[in-house]
Amino acid sequence: MMFETWWLLALPLVFGLGWMAARFDVRQLISEQGALPRSYFKGLNFLLNEQPDQAIDAFIEVARLDPETTELHFALGALFRRRGETERAIRVHQNLATRPDLPEPEREHALYELGQDFLRAGLLDRAEESLRRLMSGPYAASAKRVLLELYEVEKEWQKAIDAARELQALENKDYRLQIAQFCCELAQDALQRKRPEDAVKWLNQAVQENPANVRAPILLGDVAAAAGNARAALGHWLGIERQDASFLPLVAERVVKAYAGLGEQGVALDWLRGLLKGSLAAELLDVAFKTELDQNGPEAATRLMREQLRRQPTLLALTRYFEAQAASMAPAGAMAGNGSEADTGETVEGDKTKEVTAIRDLLQLRTRNLARYTCRECGFRARLFYWQCPGCNRWETYAPRRSEALG
Numbered sequence: 001m002m003f004e005t006w007w008l009l010a011l012p013l014v015f016g017l018g019w020m021a022a023r024f025d026v027r028q029l030i031s032e033q034g035a036l037p038r039s040y041f042k043g044l045n046f047l048l049n050e051q052p053d054q055a056i057d058a059f060i061e062v063a064r065l066d067p068e069t070t071e072l073h074f075a076l077g078a079l080f081r082r083r084g085e086t087e088r089a090i091r092v093h094q095n096l097a098t099r100p101d102l103p104e105p106e107r108e109h110a111l112y113e114l115g116q117d118f119l120r121a122g123l124l125d126r127a128e129e130s131l132r133r134l135m136s137g138p139y140a141a142s143a144k145r146v147l148l149e150l151y152e153v154e155k156e157w158q159k160a161i162d163a164a165r166e167l168q169a170l171e172n173k174d175y176r177l178q179i180a181q182f183c184c185e186l187a188q189d190a191l192q193r194k195r196p197e198d199a200v201k202w203l204n205q206a207v208q209e210n211p212a213n214v215r216a217p218i219l220l221g222d223v224a225a226a227a228g229n230a231r232a233a234l235g236h237w238l239g240i241e242r243q244d245a246s247f248l249p250l251v252a253e254r255v256v257k258a259y260a261g262l263g264e265q266g267v268a269l270d271w272l273r274g275l276l277k278g279s280l281a282a283e284l285l286d287v288a289f290k291t292e293l294d295q296n297g298p299e300a301a302t303r304l305m306r307e308q309l310r311r312q313p314t315l316l317a318l319t320r321y322f323e324a325q326a327a328s329m330a331p332a333g334a335m336a337g338n339g340s341e342a343d344t345g346e347t348v349e350g351d352k353t354k355e356v357t358a359i360r361d362l363l364q365l366r367t368r369n370l371a372r373y374t375c376r377e378c379g380f381r382a383r384l385f386y387w388q389c390p391g392c393n394r395w396e397t398y399a400p401r402r403s404e405a406l407g
């Protein structure tokens with residue numbers, strides 16, 4: 001009871017204090033408004049009337065009269081960049097960066113923002129120029145991070161490696177995963193330029209940098225295969241199982257091709273059939289289906305898919321099952337198409353073929369865009385596997401398995 005009485009007494013007091021605080025704020029605001037130059041209100045008015053260019057002119061005028069308004073400019077610049085109006089953001093930040101009276105930390109801040117504006121505007125040379133002027137001081141690490149992003153866009157992988165190493169020292173953060181990927185990018189460039197020795201050099205460096213990197217052994221296998229050494233290539237690709245077996249589906253087609261080149265198709269098929277029994281079944285389904293179909297025909301492929309459906313019923317396996325069935329019925333289908341009379345055995349067979357092809361077509365239509373890789377950082381979905389997400393530009397964010405979800 002005692003407590004409640006006190007509370008009732010305290011309530012008017014709290015309201016009274018709130019009222020006084022509000023009055024105080026309003027008075028302070030009015031006195032501050034008096035001190036602000038007219039251009040400030042002019043600028044605000046332009047901004048509210050969606051005349052941003054006139055607003056910038058007015059605010060630049062404010063800055064000339066009152067050098068204390070830099071915060072306003074940074075806010076305005078950030079707003080323009082966020083809205084994608086990079087040209088306006090550049091104008092605001094450039095005006096700040098070139099002001100002779102600006103203290104050094106704020107000038108550096110302006111250069112940093114300017115670098116990001118140029119990057120967003122695709123003016124990469126100018127972005128690099130701005131950011132390179134910030135190699136020491138409080139913005140050094142942030143500038144280097146944006147530079148790293150820039151080198152990745154420009155595909156300047158050697159510069160990216162250097163920047164990542166510097167960042168590693170500056171921030172005490174691990175960049176080895178990225179550095180190994182940059183080495184792989186350089187190796188891929190070297191492969192395209194037909195310089196396998198350089199590629200191998202970069203790939204070995206990638207492994208050294210990040211022993212868990214799976215892309216390097218995949219590419220080392222490609223180098224060996226290109227040199228005609230299928231056995232060595234298989235060694236690299238199959239060795240991935242020891243690192244992370246979930247990446248095996250990425251090399252399945254390569255493995256099948258290499259075994260075929262050695263005349264050992266049967267070994268490839270046994271390998272695939274073995275993997276189909278495990279957790280990688282959904283990922284390897286297509287390769288296994290195609291290999292079985294090519295080697296042993298549609299009946300064998302039908303059998304394989306039937307077994308697979310019993311183990312793990314998926315829409316993809318069902319689609320492949322009906323594809324194999326339709327393929328094994330193709331001759332009967334051709335006969336039915338020739339307009340046979342009713343009530344003959346051929347027509348019954350023909351009807352069944354039509355049914356199977358109709359189911360196959362429907363399933364193919366439904367599953368065409370079904371299996372997709374999904375970025376675990378931003379959720380970007382892609383038909384192809386990417387080492388760097390095209391959505392958020394992060395590295396190794398795609399699991400090598402495709403999700404079978406509609407959408």
Ligand SMILES: [Zn+2]
Nearest residue numbers: 375378389392
């Ligand atoms: Zn992403």
